[in-house]
Amino acid sequence: MGKHAGPSRPRQKDTEGVIRARPLPVKSTVRLRRPMEARHWHKPAFSAAVAIAVPDLALLALDRMDLVLYTSAGAMCALYGHNKPYAARARTVAWVILSMIASLAVGLVSSAFVGNTLLLVLIASALAAVHKMMCDATRIGPPGNLIITFISASAFFVPQQPGLIPFHLLLAVVGGAVAWLVCMAPWLVRPEGPQRIATARALEAAAGLLRAAPDAAGPRHATAAAVNAAWQTLFLVPARSAAKYNARARLERLLIHAESALAEPAAGARSADAARFDAWAQDLRRGRPLPEVALDAGQTAELAGIAADQAAMAGRGQEAMARTGAGTDFGSGSGSGTDFGSGQDGGAADLRRPSPDHLRHLRGFRPVLEQLRPGSPLLPVGVRVMIGCTLAGWASMAIGSEHPYWAVVTAASVFQANTTLSWQRALQRALGNLLGLLLFTALLPVIHTGHLAMVLLILLFQVGAEAWIPRNYWLGSVCVTPMALLLTSFGNAMPAGVLVRDRWVDTVVGAVIGLICCVLVTNRRATDRIEAAVARVVAAREAAVAVLDADLPDDHEAVYETAYEAGWARDRLAAALVELREAVEVASGEWWQRALPAERVALTERDGHRTLARLVRRLTAPTLAA
Structure with a gap:
């Protein structure tokens, strides 16, 4: 049975007509956890901190801290793409930056030309729904749609002059350029870092499977998912030179061994294989030289078949087959013939290639558009976001809040893949914001010392948020809340009491209305x-x-x-x-x-x-x- 498949209930048939209600959890909502991904929190944290610090310190020197919102729009894009190889990361972060600038442009133009606040909330909510569906369709990964929605929603309610819009967008471009450079900078030190980490995760999952009971479903699912994700990562790695070819080939051999754990090896070999996988994973994570790993004859034959197929497609079948088979001893099973291509002539043909199904999900706009077609399960999620954000923003205005976009952003953050996750996020957001407001109030004496202290606190909160969010979202929100208040304070100074009141009211309104929409608009x-x-x-x-x-x-x-x-x-x-x-x-x-x-x-x-x-x-x- 799958891990979500509970015991069969009497008289409950596997039919479409049966309806069931699911209780919403409470304890697990606030429980801290130790996810494997938490060990890499420092990468997005310090990348974003550096990307924010460069333009903010420049604006501080120029005494133009009122422009922080626009540079932050591009700089915050440094949070994305850290799980991708650098070639793919370059494209991903660039697309995120372009999406951020386009969304910012919509917000600035609407602020300049639309005078009706109700209509501004409606447009901002529609844009938030687009962000949610596109991020889910592209599987962009953390932080998802939240950052883009926060920045663009803020722009809707910042007083704007039409003549300054190009200049403000140019500032966002500058911040995005800094973010792109910061995200790509580690390539100079560890060009193979992302694919090494993905392979290490697959090896660690395989080791966990080998240590678990043979019929355990959870570890098997986790291993299959980790191996699949690692292959997806390696498929994005180009191999246009001998060095890149050899590095990727060695990672593929390690990943093939991790995949072998799914074959249910003999009981006597499970412990030894698990220890070997853990040792390889540690070598990968610590940047040690890649180990030379031999392949079985069947694994070697698979790569040889890929080489033959790719060569035949290029019209060089017979020549490549002769070259491929020349140094290959399939019968030995020692893996001595696994170095099929030197890479000198662009020959990475014997590297494992994605199947057509994999290739369809790896690139292009068509896979994204297919997930947004009529009947897609993402459409009810978009409807939830649109309705919930609109109602939350209007309710915030009715109460008298001067920051209705906070309610819009809160409602957008509440909407997750299903009702249970949305319920958990609503509670986490409310708890984290309350504690964050208390922290902001306690730091008011420091904040009032000047803009330099405010910039330093923003950088500290940015690092803290990324460090704590993997443990639990509410813990990260303790840092996100004062950081958002500080960013708001630069361009529009308001009494601290008003900021705290509006933030708390908008959080409660957004969370409650968003959750009600999740319950009423079921997927x-x-x-x-x-x-x-x-x-x-x-x-x-x-x-x-x-x-x-x-x-x-x-x-x-x-x-x-x-x-x-x-x-x-x-x-x-x-x-x-x-x-x-x-x-x-x-x-x-x-x-x-x-x-x-x-x-x-x-x-x-x-x-x-x-x-x-x-x-x-x-x-x-x-x-x-x-």
Whole structure:
């Protein structure tokens, strides 16, 4: 049974007509945790701090701290892209910066030409809904839509002169350029850092699986997801030179070994393999030289099949096959022939390539647009954000708050993938903001000493927020709240009592109204997503079984093709299983919807993982090269 599949209830059938209500958790909402990702909090934290410090100190020297909002719009983009290889990070951060500037432009133009505050709230809420859906569709990762929504919503309510809009946007471009340079700077020191960390996470997950009970579903799901994410990372790494080729090839060999944990190895080898995986992960994280790792004959044949296929596609089939097979001894199983390409002639053809399903999700606008098509489960989320933010902003105005965009941002932050997560985020936001307001009040004597103290506090809070958010969102909000108040204070000085009052009122209004919208606008399509994910797993499993049931070939050329097909079948099945687990986790958090097909999901996952294990064993079997 899957980890979310509880015991069967009497008389509860796996049908669409059954409705069930899910209780909302409280204790787990405020409990601190120790996530694996917390060890890398310093990367986005100090990147953003440096990116903010450079323009802020320049503005401080020029005595123009009223322009902090515009430079911060670009500088805050330094929080994004830290889990991607540097080539992909360069593109990702650039797109985030462009999106931030475009959103800022909408806010500034609306502020300059729209005089109706009700309409400003409506436009800001619509933009927040776009941010939420686009960030979910692109899976941009933390901090998601929150930063872009906060900056752009603030711009809607800052007095603006039309003639100054180009200058203010130019400041945002400058801040974005600084953020881009800061994000790319570590490439000079550790150009392989992101892919090393992704591979290390996969090895650590595989070690955890080997130490767990053989039938444990949780570690198996975690390992499949970590391995899949690591492959996605490596697929983004170019290999245009000999050095880059060799570095990526060594990481691929380590990742192939991590993937072998899914094949349910013999009990006697589990402990030794787990210790070896942990040692490799430590080497990767500490920047030590990549270990030389041998591959089994089946793994070698898979890479050879990729080389042959890529060469044939380029019209160089026979020549490349001769070159590939010249130094390869499949029968030995020692991995001595794994160095297929020197990389001197651009030949990284024998590196593992993404399957068509992987490739479809890696690049281009089409995958994003497909997730926003009519009937998409993201559309109810966008409706929630639009309605909730609008009502929260209007309610804040009705109460008399001078910062209705805080209610808009709070409501936008509340909306998560399902009702349960939204409930947790609402409680966390309220608790964190209350404590943050108390901290801001306690620091007022320091804040009143001048702008330099305010800038230093902003940098300190930025680092603290990134350090504490992985432990729990409410803990990070303790730092985010005073930082937001300080950013607001530069351009529009107001009494501290008014700021604290408005912030607390807007937080409560945004959280309550946002949560009410989450409860009323349930995502009934979440269960439909499970049905579609189950169908994809079944189709991928059937294709994999067809590959497994095929007779093993006798000649080496056919071995390449067989291994290549098995590799693609494995990729497709692993990705489908990860997607199914994500769909179940999202749907299981909706408080009111059709009953989840728990038994069918559990059986599908069980059969899928068993078939995946057979595929991995096939690709690591010495007999494949017989």
